[in-house]
Amino acid sequence: MSITKKATILAVGLGLVTLSACGSSGGGGESGDSRTVTLVSHDSWAASKEVIAAFEKESGYRVKVLKDGDAGQAVNKAILTKDNPQGDVFFGIDNTLLSRALDNGLFQPYEAKDADRVKPEYRADQGRHRVTPVDTGDICVNYDKEWFSEHKLTPPASFDDLIEPRYKNLLVTENAATSSPGLGFLLGTAARYGDGWPEYWKKLKANGVKVVDGWEQAYNEEFSGSAAGRKAKADRPLVVSYASSPPAEVIYADPRPDTAPTGIVPGTCFRQVEYAGLLSNAKNPEGGKALLDFLIGKRFQDDMPLNMFVYPVRDDAKVPADFARFGPQAENPQTMDPDEIAGHRDEWVKSWTSLVLK
Amino acid sequence: MDLARSEVAARGRRRQAAARLALMAGPVAFFAVFFAYPVLAIVGRGLKDGDGWHLARIGQVLADSGVRHVLWFTTWQALVSTALTLLIALPGAYVFARLDFPGKQVLRAVVTVPFVLPTVVVGTAFLALAGRGGLLDELWGVRLDTTVWAILLAHVFFNYAVVVRTVGGLWAQLDPRQEEAARMLGASRPAAWRTVTLPALAPAVAAAALMVFLFTFTSFGVVQILGGPTFATLEVEIYRQTADVFDLSTAAVLTMIQFVAVGAVLAVHAWTVRRRETALRLVDASLTARRPRGAGQWALLAGVLGTVAVLLVLPLAVLVERSLDAPGFASYRALTSADSGVFLVPPIEAIGISLQYAAAATVIAVVIGGLAATALTRRDAGRLVRGFDALLMLPLGVSAVTVGFGFLIALDEPPLDLRSSWILVPLAQALVGVPFVVRTMLPVLRAVDTRLREAAAVLGASPWRVWREVDLPLVRRALLVAAGFAFAVSLGEFGATVFIARPDSPTLPVAVARLLGRPGETNYGQAMALSTILMVVCAVALLVLERLRTDRTGEF
Numbered sequence: 001m002s003i004t005k006k007a008t009i010l011a012v013g014l015g016l017v018t019l020s021a022c023g024s025s026g027g028g029g030e031s032g033d034s035r036t037v038t039l040v041s042h043d044s045w046a047a048s049k050e051v052i053a054a055f056e057k058e059s060g061y062r063v064k065v066l067k068d069g070d071a072g073q074a075v076n077k078a079i080l081t082k083d084n085p086q087g088d089v090f091f092g093i094d095n096t097l098l099s100r101a102l103d104n105g106l107f108q109p110y111e112a113k114d115a116d117r118v119k120p121e122y123r124a125d126q127g128r129h130r131v132t133p134v135d136t137g138d139i140c141v142n143y144d145k146e147w148f149s150e151h152k153l154t155p156p157a158s159f160d161d162l163i164e165p166r167y168k169n170l171l172v173t174e175n176a177a178t179s180s181p182g183l184g185f186l187l188g189t190a191a192r193y194g195d196g197w198p199e200y201w202k203k204l205k206a207n208g209v210k211v212v213d214g215w216e217q218a219y220n221e222e223f224s225g226s227a228a229g230r231k232a233k234a235d236r237p238l239v240v241s242y243a244s245s246p247p248a249e250v251i252y253a254d255p256r257p258d259t260a261p262t263g264i265v266p267g268t269c270f271r272q273v274e275y276a277g278l279l280s281n282a283k284n285p286e287g288g289k290a291l292l293d294f295l296i297g298k299r300f301q302d303d304m305p306l307n308m309f310v311y312p313v314r315d316d317a318k319v320p321a322d323f324a325r326f327g328p329q330a331e332n333p334q335t336m337d338p339d340e341i342a343g344h345r346d347e348w349v350k351s352w353t354s355l356v357l358k
Numbered sequence: 359m360d361l362a363r364s365e366v367a368a369r370g371r372r373r374q375a376a377a378r379l380a381l382m383a384g385p386v387a388f389f390a391v392f393f394a395y396p397v398l399a400i401v402g403r404g405l406k407d408g409d410g411w412h413l414a415r416i417g418q419v420l421a422d423s424g425v426r427h428v429l430w431f432t433t434w435q436a437l438v439s440t441a442l443t444l445l446i447a448l449p450g451a452y453v454f455a456r457l458d459f460p461g462k463q464v465l466r467a468v469v470t471v472p473f474v475l476p477t478v479v480v481g482t483a484f485l486a487l488a489g490r491g492g493l494l495d496e497l498w499g500v501r502l503d504t505t506v507w508a509i510l511l512a513h514v515f516f517n518y519a520v521v522v523r524t525v526g527g528l529w530a531q532l533d534p535r536q537e538e539a540a541r542m543l544g545a546s547r548p549a550a551w552r553t554v555t556l557p558a559l560a561p562a563v564a565a566a567a568l569m570v571f572l573f574t575f576t577s578f579g580v581v582q583i584l585g586g587p588t589f590a591t592l593e594v595e596i597y598r599q600t601a602d603v604f605d606l607s608t609a610a611v612l613t614m615i616q617f618v619a620v621g622a623v624l625a626v627h628a629w630t631v632r633r634r635e636t637a638l639r640l641v642d643a644s645l646t647a648r649r650p651r652g653a654g655q656w657a658l659l660a661g662v663l664g665t666v667a668v669l670l671v672l673p674l675a676v677l678v679e680r681s682l683d684a685p686g687f688a689s690y691r692a693l694t695s696a697d698s699g700v701f702l703v704p705p706i707e708a709i710g711i712s713l714q715y716a717a718a719a720t721v722i723a724v725v726i727g728g729l730a731a732t733a734l735t736r737r738d739a740g741r742l743v744r745g746f747d748a749l750l751m752l753p754l755g756v757s758a759v760t761v762g763f764g765f766l767i768a769l770d771e772p773p774l775d776l777r778s779s780w781i782l783v784p785l786a787q788a789l790v791g792v793p794f795v796v797r798t799m800l801p802v803l804r805a806v807d808t809r810l811r812e813a814a815a816v817l818g819a820s821p822w823r824v825w826r827e828v829d830l831p832l833v834r835r836a837l838l839v840a841a842g843f844a845f846a847v848s849l850g851e852f853g854a855t856v857f858i859a860r861p862d863s864p865t866l867p868v869a870v871a872r873l874l875g876r877p878g879e880t881n882y883g884q885a886m887a888l889s890t891i892l893m894v895v896c897a898v899a900l901l902v903l904e905r906l907r908t909d910r911t912g913e914f
Binding site: 083 | 763857861
C-alpha cells in the first residue's frame, strides 16, 4: 500500500511539475512582436547563414523559419490556417499548385521592390501581384550513366522512348497526388500529349513504371544512380527528379568526380517556378514585405543555387560555374499556362490516381 | 421510523441522480468542445459553402471507384487482420490461461508491449525487418514493404495482446470442473470443450475480435509507413485527401463513412460486453493454471513461445539493432544536433516535449475519464447513461486525423484560440486516452459493493465524501493503471498530432515519421534510435503497470 501511495504522490507531483514546466516553456509560442518576421516554407528551404544575418542587420528584423513538411502539405496547411496564419510570408508554392493558393485567398497583394528585374517568362499574377517569383528549376527524368554503359543500352531521350520495351521496368516516379515532382512529370506528359496523356500512362504502366510516395524514396531508395541508392542496392536506373540533381551528385560527393554520375533525359523536362507571397492576415506585414524584397534581391538570388539547387529568376543574378556546368537548364522544357493548370489539375490527378495506382 | 428511513433513502437516490448528471456535465462539455465541434467544423468546411450543405457530394464520392476501392481495402484488410490475429493469438490465450510455467509474468508483459507502442514505431520496426535493406532482404532477398503482408503482420503484432488479455483473462477464470463434469457424463474431450467452454468464451472472443477489427479498420500510422501509394485505409485516405490533394469534401464524406462504420462496430461491441456480464461461475485465476502435461501441451507451449519470439520480439530486436548500426552510438549522438535541417530543434528535444505533452494529456484524460466512469458506475443506469458510455468510446474510432484537422480550423478564435498554444496537442491526445481510462476504471468501480456507499449515505455523508471515503481507496490502483495507459497512448498518438504539432516542437512519433521521410542513412539511423527510445519508455511504463495491476478482467 505504501508503494501505491508513493506512486500516487509521485504521479500527482509529476503532473504538477509538468504543467508548470509547460507553462513556462510554452512549447512553441507565437512570436507576436513586430521585430520578428516568420517565414513559413517546406522542408527544402535553405539559405546561407551570412546572407540571412546580413538581412537581419540591414532590416532590423529577426528571421524565424518554420519548415512545415513537404511542398504540397505545407501549402495546404497554410490554406487551412489562413485566417490565423503561422507566419508572415510563405515561400515554396510552385506553378503546379499556384491556383489553389490564389483561389483560396492565401496571399495579399504586394509588389516587391525589384519585381521588374524578374525575367518576364517567370512572372505570374501580373494584375494583382499576390505572389513574387523566387526561383525556377526543371523536373526531368534522370538516368544512371554507369548502368546504361554496363548494359550497352542507349539512354532514353524523350517521353516516347520511355514506353519502349527495351526500357521496361527501369523507371521510378512519384505519386502525382502527394509529390511535386510527381505532379510536374504528369503535367509534362499532359503538355506533350494533350488529351492523349491517359493513353500514354497506360503504356507507361504496361511498361513497368514503379510509383512511390515521395521524391526521397524514389531518388534515394529506388534510383541506382544516386549515392544513397548505390548504397541501398537500388535497381532502377531511371527516376523522375530535377535537372539540378546531377550537379548535386557531384558537389556533394567526396572525392569529387570530373563528370556527374547521372544525366538528364532532355525531352522529359517540365519547367517549375517557385513563388513566395505575403500571407493574408499576416501579423507583421511590414516585416513580411521587407523579407519578400530580400528574397528577390541580388544577394539572396546569387546565394540560392548551391543551397536549394535551383536557378535564380533575376536577370542579373550570377549562377556558380560548377552549377551551370553540371546542371545546365533544359533546352526546351515543357511548360503549361497557369490557367490551363488551374482548370485541369485536380481532375487530372484524380484520373491519374485511378488509372495508375488502383 | 420506517417512513423516515425510506424518506432518507429516497432523498439519497435523488441526490445521487443529480450528482450523476453533474458528473456527466464535465465529460460531455469536454467532448462537445474538443471533439464534436472540431469534427463538425472540418466536415462542414468540406460539405458547406455559403448557401448551405452539399449533401449531393456524398453520393458522388460514394460512386467514385477510387473511394470504393479504399472502402473495400479497409474492410478486407481489417477482416483478414482480425482473422489472422485470432488464429495466431488464441493458442496464446489458452497457454496464458491454463498453463503455468516459469517466466509467465515477464512473458505477459512482453506480449503487451506492442499494444502500447506508437504505430509509427511499429511501422518503422517492420520496415527494418522486411523493408529494403532490412533483415529479410539481407538474408534472403525478401522484401515485404509495399505489399499487404507487411501491413497484416504489423496488425497481428499490435493486437496479439488484445486477444490474449481479453480472452485469456476470462479463460483463466472459467471453472475447469465444469468441463470435467461433462467428461464424467460421457462427453468426448472435443464435445465437452464445444458445449461447455466455447459458449462461455464466445462473448469474450467476439469482443476481442471487434476490438481488433476496430483498431485495424482505423489503422493509420502502420499503413502510412508500410502501405506505399497503393494501399490506403479510410484513415490514410482522409489524411491524403486533406493534406495532399486538398479535396476537403471527399475527406468529409470519408469521415462520415468511417463514423457510421465505427458506430456500428461499437454498438455490436457494447452488446457483446453486456452479454459478457451475464453470470458465469468464475474462480480465482491462480487456481486454474497447471504445469503443462503431455506432449500436446508442451508442443503448444513451445509453439506459442516461438510465435512470440518471431512475431513480437524479433521486429523490436531488429529495430534496436538498426539503431546501433552506426558505430559508437552515432545515431543516438546525432539526435542531439539540430543540423539535420529536419527540425528547428535537435531531435532529442522531442523526447522532453513528448513527455510533457503526454503527462498533461494524462492529467486531462484521468480527470475526464474518472468523472465519466464514476457517473457510469451504477448498473441500473438508464438508456441515457448507456448512450453516454458509447459516446465516450467514439474517439477510439472516429478519425484521429479528422480531429487534428478540426482542431486546426475550429479552435482558432477567442476565447478558444488554442492553435498557437501548447495545450492543443495534449487535448487531442487526451481524447484518445479517455476511453482507456473509462474501460480500466469501470469494472473496478462497479465491483465496489453498493451497500458500502448506501451505508455511508444513510449515515449522512455527502456524495463527494462517499466517493472519497469508499470508492477512492478501493480504486486508487486502477486509477494509476488507467493513468499509465493514458500516458502510453498519448505518447504514441500520431494521427491527430501529425498535423497540429508545430515544426518547432515535434512529438516523438512525428519526429520519427519526419526522419523516415528524409534521405540518407543518418536520418534513417536517427529514426530507428528515436523509435528505440520511445519503445523503451513505453515498455517501462507498462512494466510498472503490470506490477500495479490487480484486476485482470478489464478490457485491455
